Amino acid sequence: MGKLYSFKRSLWVFHASGGSCNGCDIEIIATLTPRYDAERFGIKLVGSPRHADVLLVTGAIPRDFADKLRRIYDQMSDPKAVVVVGNCGTSGGLFYDSYNLVGPIDEIIPVDVYVPGCPPRPEAIIDGVVKAWLKIEKLEKQLEGGE
Amino acid sequence: MTPNILAYAFAFPVLGIFLGLVYKGIDRRVSARLTSRIGPPIRQPFWDVGKLLLKETVVPENAISWLFNAMPLIALASSMTLLLYIPFGVLKAPLEGYGDLIVVLYLLTLQSLAMAIGGFASGSPFSSVGAQREMVLMMSYEMPLATVIVGFALIYRSFSLTTIASTPVWSIVGPIAGLGVIMLFIALLIVTPAELAKLPFDIAEAETEIAEGMLAEYSGRNLALFYLSDAVRGFAMAALEVVLFxxxxLSSIFNLNLTGASLYTVEALWFLFKVLVVYLLAVTLVRTSFARFRIEQASRIFWVYVNIIALVGLALVWMGV
Incomplete structure (x- = not known):
């Protein structure tokens, strides 16, 4: 059991919706329903970015929202991970050449996990959040290597 | 204070944190089962606290930092102290003789007050709104809570929890006063979720409307302290209800002749079981089945309906005694 074991068992997620069409957002809520029950793994949606370990971003990002997203990212306390849900945030998706958008999310904030799909299945979203463990595991190795 | 009391005073808070977190775990598990989910393991709150302690603690730039950092400590300290006043089954309360029900009432208030002050000190509009709602809610539920305590003072002619715990209330009241005590119990059960900031009265921490309200700016260690104080207070509040009502x-029900260690073990387990039942009934079942009230609805519920129940109960107790 590593130093950051409790991290893997308790990931709190904050959900920021950019220019999303609400499709991905509904699928995110679906992960909390009895059928998928993400709380089994300690995954919980929280209402404030200060509490969150994982930032879920959905949708293509319009110009107005870009610096707000940056602020949300800055407000989260370390260590943190970012998961992008849906095609729009990953690559621009349907709206890739829109003049209103500032491009994929990884040009605004550092992204750790991409969950493609339009919208992705709830299983894929849970898998994406769980993959944020990989980042924490990397951190764990750094911690152990440093001592 | 004898060394014995000091030993209790150090053991109780550790035990309180452990039990509080276990009860929180059971609460989450049962709540999940009630909505036909599997739910997190019982150990989940321990992992949550462990993780929060690992995280960075952020103090916002426009917060009053000493108030902001002091309030989680005061909240945890007040819930721990609250636990020291509660007789644990057949065990006496460690701080017995140093305070009574009035102190318990103040300690219950102090924790909510600490959260509200912490919210005001955060310098965030969400926290301020949350803190204001918490103050309004506090003003609403304090009246029925105080009525319950006055009712007990009327019956026992004393505010001492040890006196109350030593003789069951049901054995010294007549039929009319007994009805009054039942009404006081109902009032206290309705006050419980508001006191513990649980659904349907978690208006001050509404995560979907005001970004967790008072706790919006708290992170890392400070949030862990609030989490612990919430867990300890949940246990203490249920324990208080068990002691009062x-x-x-177990030995008086079945006429067991237990002595020494076996008596303490059996009675402690029985006490924990009673606390669990009260906790599940008053917190878990209610928070799973109700949606959040608006603040003015909650205020009306406490000032009008719960107050009527509590005052009629008090009047019955007064007539019966």
Whole structure:
């Protein structure tokens, strides 16, 4: 059991919706329903970015929202991970050449996990959040290597 | 204070944190089962606290930092102290003789007050709104809570919890006063979720409307302290209800002749079971089945309906005694 074991068992997620069409957002809520029950793994949606370990971003990002997203990212306390849900945030998706958008999310904030799909299945979203463990595991190795 | 009391005073808070977190875990598990989910393991709150302690603690730039950092400590300290006043089954309360029900009432208030002050000190509009709602809610539920305590003072002619715990309330009241005590119990059960900031009265921490309200700016260690104080207070509040209303010991029901260690073990387990039942009924079942009230609805519920129940109960107790 590593130093950051409790991290893997308790990931709190904050959900920021950019220019999303609400499709991905509904699928995110679906992960909390009895059928998928993400709380089994300690995954919980929280209402404030200060509490969150994982930032879920959905949708293509319009110009107005870009610096707000940056602020949300800055407000989260370390260590943190970012998961992008849906095609729009990953690559621009349907709206890739829109003049209103500032491009994929990884040009605004550092992204750790991409969950493609339009919208992705709830299983894929849970898998994406769980993959944020990989980042924490990397951190764990750094911690152990440093001592 | 004898060394014995000091030993209790150090052991109780550790035990309180452990039990509080276990009860929180059971609460989450049962709540999940009630909505036909599997739910997190019982150990989940321990992992949550462990993780929060690992995280960075952020103090916002426009917060009053000493108030902001002091309030989680005061909240945890007040819930721990609250636990020291509660007789644990057949065990006496460690701080017995140093305070009574009035102190318990103040300690219950102090924790909510600490959260509200912490919210005001955060310098965030969400926290301020949350803190204001918490103050309004506090003003609403304090009246029925105080009525319950006055009712007990009327019956026992004393505010001492030890006196109350030593003789079950049901054995010294007549039929009319007994009806009054039942009404006081109902009032206290309705106050419980508001006191513990649980659904349907978690208006001050509404995560979907005001970004967790008072706790919006708290992170890392400070949030962990609030989490712990919430867990300890949940346990203490249920334990207080057991001491006031369900003080029957197992040996008095079944006429067991237990002595020494076996008596303490059996009675402690029985006490924990009673606390669990009250906790599940008053917190878990209610928070799973109700949606959040608006603040003015909650205020009306406490000032009008719960107050009527509590005052009629008090009047019945007064007539019966």
């Amino acid at each position: 369900i003080p029957f010991t």
